[in-house]
Amino acid sequence: MRKADIIIVGAGAIGVGMGVLLQKIGCKDFVILERKEVGASFMR
Numbered sequence: 001m002r003k004a005d006i007i008i009v010g011a012g013a014i015g016v017g018m019g020v021l022l023q024k025i026g027c028k029d030f031v032i033l034e035r036k037e038v039g040a041s042f043m044r
């Protein structure tokens with residue numbers, strides 16, 4: 001199993017937004033877990 005400093009659960013608007021923010025502040029060791037598809041709520 002992959003290890004990471006930060007795990008974001010859910011690739012909805014908040015999860016993806018947090019990923020963008022983490023990249024902008026230089027944090028690279030994070031993963032976003034999604035059980036369905038990116039933006040599942042918006043797609044629905």
Ligand SMILES: Cc1cc2nc3c(=O)[nH]c(=O)nc-3n(C[C@H](O)[C@H](O)[C@H](O)COP(=O)(O)OP(=O)(O)OC[C@H]3O[C@@H](n4cnc5c(N)ncnc54)[C@H](O)[C@@H]3O)c2cc1C
Nearest residue numbers: 009010011012013014015033034035036037039040041042
């Ligand atoms: C019918 C409807 C219409 C909407 N229309 C609009 C609109 O027109 N404009 C607008 O701005 N907003 C709209 N919204 C609101 C918008 O969808 C939410 O505000 C936004 O999606 C919330 O983002 P979020 O990241 O908090 O949650 P979500 O978008 O719900 O993302 C959560 C994600 O986490 C995943 N997830 C949950 N539990 C787990 C788990 N245990 N493991 C892995 N993944 C998991 C889900 O699959 C989902 O992809 C609408 C909502 C609904 C229900």
